[in-house]
Amino acid sequence: TPVIGVLALQGDVREHLIALAAADAVARPVRRPEELAEIDGLVLPGGESTTISKLAVLFGVMDPLRARVRDGLPVYGTCAGMIMLADKILDPRSGQETIGGIDMIVRRNAFGRQNESFEAAVHVEGVPGEPVEGVFIRAPWVESVGAGAEVLAEHEGHIVAVRQGNALATSFHPELTGDHRVHALFVDMVRANRTPESL
Ligand code: GLN
Numbered sequence: 001t002p003v004i005g006v007l008a009l010q011g012d013v014r015e016h017l018i019a020l021a022a023a024d025a026v027a028r029p030v031r032r033p034e035e036l037a038e039i040d041g042l043v044l045p046g047g048e049s050t051t052i053s054k055l056a057v058l059f060g061v062m063d064p065l066r067a068r069v070r071d072g073l074p075v076y077g078t079c080a081g082m083i084m085l086a087d088k089i090l091d092p093r094s095g096q097e098t099i100g101g102i103d104m105i106v107r108r109n110a111f112g113r114q115n116e117s118f119e120a121a122v123h124v125e126g127v128p129g130e131p132v133e134g135v136f137i138r139a140p141w142v143e144s145v146g147a148g149a150e151v152l153a154e155h156e157g158h159i160v161a162v163r164q165g166n167a168l169a170t171s172f173h174p175e176l177t178g179d180h181r182v183h184a185l186f187v188d189m190v191r192a193n194r195t196p197e198s199l
Contacts (some may be wrong), residue, residue: 002051002190005030005039009055009063011080015175016183025181025190032162033064041074041190044081046137046173049108050078050093055179062097069101074166074193076186082162082169083108083140086129090143098187101167111171122172124161127181129138134160134172141171 001024006016008029020027020043030036042065044052054114056062069075069085077085084099086106111118114137135157142159145151153161153170160171166189174182 001026002040002187002194003017003028004043004187005035006045007031007052007056007061007081009059009061010051011045012175013045016043016045016078016172018194019114019175019180020187021182022180023187025183026189031059031061033061036061036064036068036073039073040194041076041134041186042068044075044084044099045099045175046081047078049080049098050082050096050112053097054095056099058095065099069099069167072166072193074168074186075099075101075191076168076170076183076189077122078132078136078170078173078175079139082106082142083168085167086142087146102110102162102164102169103149104159104162104164105143106140107143107172109138111136111139114138116165119151120155122153122155122160124170124182124185125150126163128184129181131148132172132174132182133177133179135174135176136160136172139171
């Protein structure tokens, strides 16, 4: 069973732990560099990306996170977590950094303010069956992707899910819906990645 960490600096950590467990992974919160060595995959939760960025630097995990992602650790970021995986933010706040890993440019709060949050059915490439219920809360969208990144979903012409190699990102929050298919997709990515070693 793959062990998947959830970066537990700020945001909806608990919801991701529950969703990952429901998708047959062993899930645990991680915040220290040493803990990063013990996981097969990592989720970057929704929350507030500037806060997560600053806490990651403060806790000394930003550079270790970058190194692990560069080495191919499977990662999944939702909303603020998507922003953390972007190689570039269109409108960063001062002092805001990202881990990077996906060749994309994101626009923060692109869908509007907190009170303009909404839900919409989203078809996600690789998720079988009915569309996913997308929960968008002050969500970013992806302005553009580079050649290496694959668009998995759009909403009203805006890119809201992207994959590049072992990195997956969604503007929306499957961890809030009780539908664990997107987490299952990620757990499959983690399993596929660790198969060679465990054979
Ligand atoms: N708007 C937030 C940010 O910039 C993201 C919101 C969310 O994760 N729900 O980080």
